[in-house]
Amino acid sequence: MNKSTKIATLVMTVTVFSSMIMTACQSNQTSPTEPSETTKTTAETSQKDKTTPDEKQIQAIRSQFQNATPAHWGEKMPGIISKLPTSEKVIALTFDACGGKHGDGYDAELIQYLQENQIPATLFLNARWIESHPELTKQLANNPLFEIENHGSEHRPLSINGRSVYGIQGTQNLDGIIQEIIVNHRLIEKMTGRAPRFFRAGTAYYDDIAVQVAKQLDEQIAGFHITGDAGATFNQVQVKNAMLQAKPGSIILLHMNQPRGNTAEGIKEAIPLLKKQGYRFVKMDPYIPTQPS
Ligand SMILES: [Zn+2]
DSSP, X not given: OHXXXXXXXXXHHOGGGHHHHHHHHHHHHHGGGSOOGGGSOHHHHHHHTOOOOOHHHHHHHHHHHTTOOOXXXXXXXXXXXXXXXXXXXXXXXXXXXXXXXXXXOOXXXXXXXXXXXXXXXXXXXXXXXXXXXXXXXXXXXHSTTEEEEEOOSSOOOBOSSOOEETTEEOOXXXXXXXXXXXXXXXXXXXXXXXXXXXXXXXXGOEEXXXXXXXXXXXXXXXXXXXXXXXXXXXXXXXXXXXXXXXXXXXXXXXXXXXXXXXXXXXXXXXXXXXXXXXXXXXXXXXXXXXXXX
16 A cells, blocks of 8 residues: 555656556545455456556547548457467466347356356456346456456447448447447446456457457457357357367357357367367466556
8 A cells, every 4th residue: 555655646747657657546546446456366466457548548549540441440450469478388268258139148058167167267248238237247256257348339240330240330430449449348347346457349240440448448359279169050060160169368269158059069079189188277467568658
């Protein structure tokens, strides 16, 4: 506490370190309502330092990108993380929960398997899914096996000019991009007490402006190295075969919201085989450095 106070005082006087200061001040302000520091792991403590973007940050983004023209559109481009930066034999399983009319399910069998076998995973929850499953969201967030990340507010591809993909309308403008990120960012922070660090858009498509905007909003774009279930449409063998393509650091994209699909069945086959090859499973957060402010 003494150290934080000193840092805060120093910050007031040294404008060069304004962003660092802001982080320290904000964590001080929010700490009284948070759970005891002693109950948190190191990773959780570092995550807690991320705070919801404020109006000043959003205004700065509006000025910076209002007239920006996108040059790229896709699932992979600089600034999108598709692998963990490591040569260790680790794999990040990531599960999207998309929400909406056809995406509101919960694959209890899958999550139960992960829990029984102590397999960590990163869960990308959409705001609509969270609103349908508030208690479940809290339970998952409280389970140290899982980390909760941002799968968007309305599940739209992030476009500054309304591009679509797979028939899904993208965001229409800069404010659309900002809203798609921060509405769910704030919801997750409110529901779980932890601000998300990673964003994955509905469809996982972006233009390069959106990738930069997300970064300015303190979220990094989580892409993928392997599509594990193709929107939960793969059969059991296809899921297994896709997962067996993993390399050290692979991020595998799967779904936890389609219990009628074959994702759980495929995973149950692939995980023991990958373990035999010497792989272990990790959450994204500990492997991705926090971005410089
Ligand atoms: Zn989705």
